[in-house]
Amino acid sequence: MDDCSKIALSCDKDCQCHLVAKQFTNNVLTTLEQIKGETAWKIEIKNFSRLIYWDKHSNLLALLHKEVSKLSVMYTTPPLPKCADEKSLFDGITQCLLAMISSLYHLPQEQGQTLFKQWYKYNISLLSALHEFSVSLWNSQNVAQCTGAVWELCASGKNLPKDNKESLIVYQKQELALVDDAYTELEMAKNTYESGRTEAESMSNYDLSVLVAGFGLVKTAKLLITKSLKSIKNNGHADTVTQITDYDVFYQQLSSTSELVDDFAASLYPPSHKPEVKSSATSLTDHLSCFLETFRQSHFCIETDGTWTTVFENAVKHNHDKVSQLVT
Incomplete structure (x- = not known):
């Protein structure tokens, strides 16, 4: 019927x-x-x-x-x-x-x-x-x-975030997962090439040096997201307008991280193209430096975070210098 x-x-x-x-x-x-x-959403109630x-x-x-x-x-x-x-x-x-x-x-x-x-x-x-x-x-x-x-x-x-802190944490975990994917793939490639397996025979020592140096910068990006996420979970609040705004500002900086990491990681696979590696390395380095600065200016960056942010600042510069020396 x-x-x-x-x-x-x-x-x-x-x-x-x-x-x-x-x-x-x-x-x-x-x-x-x-x-x-709709464009006329309410700002405050x-x-x-x-x-x-x-x-x-x-x-x-x-x-x-x-x-x-x-x-x-x-x-x-x-x-x-x-x-x-x-x-x-x-x-x-x-x-x-x-x-x-x-x-x-x-x-x-x-x-x-x-x-x-x-x-x-x-x-x-x-x-x-x-x-x-x-x-x-x-x-x-x-x-x-x-x-x-x-x-x-x-x-x-019923399980979605109910405040801006929770929302940022959700997005940051998503961004971390994307960066981790790029990190894992790059690590597998590095291990393959370093092992001297058949598929790696066509890779030059120079290409391997660029990949290894670049891997350090990608690893730094991953650890930076992980460390800042922990601080946000432990020290963040969402009770005042200033505190709430801090998450929005940080989100704007965070949101392009995985894309920049992907671009840089893609440039590292052999054969290396110097201008592409140099450009993407500079873009990622500048981004991570701004990432750190934005984090430092937020309320969830407390006094004890000063030590590790300095360590990461030096790590970003060190890993960028290693790549730059190879492609300049």
Whole structure:
């Protein structure tokens, strides 16, 4: 039996089948486009309470999970709902949609650009999943899969960062993972070439020297991210505007690290091209120096961090000099 025949068993004669469901789909799509094009986000909200805001948000996700589950069962278990009953069925999820819009608009950017950016992306993903779910209800395709996608996002939303410090830590771990990938691949190549295996026979001693010297700079970058992450976890706070802003400033500096490491690491593989190695080494060195300076100016850099930041400053310069001597 096709979809139209199934609907006919549940609907009155001359019914415009799933009109309410399709209208909800349009509303979700309109909301998604509105948020993507929005520029007038609130900077601050008087008497904003972080605790109350996130408590309400958690309740909203739980309610959305419940409403999606209800509709999923109703549209996959015979008899299918009559179209005349759809309005009441969609009242709950419609209220969730309105609450989702309101929630994002009431997260002030003074709580942190890094935090807002993370939740903005999350809401885009959730609305996109909700749109696909609503479509699946009236075309009777992939309902279980689309339901699961919304459930998964509702669950993950409860574990997302609730302040700017937590948001930066998430991004920094992601950046560290990318840098670690480049480091690991480069280490494997270095070990292969140093071992004198067959695949390394075509590599010159000069190329090997450049790779080994460059590996030291990549290793320094990886350790610098790791060490600064530990300090942020231990010493960071997100209670004042200044503290919150520190994370945004540091994020801007952090965000391009993995890309610069990848560019530099790629230039080290034989055969070496001197101008490319020199240029990418200088770019990464300048970036790491700014990285250190930005860290030092933040509230999460305390007095005891002075020793290791000086050590890393010298390590950056030392490793850059080693590369520079080989490619100049």
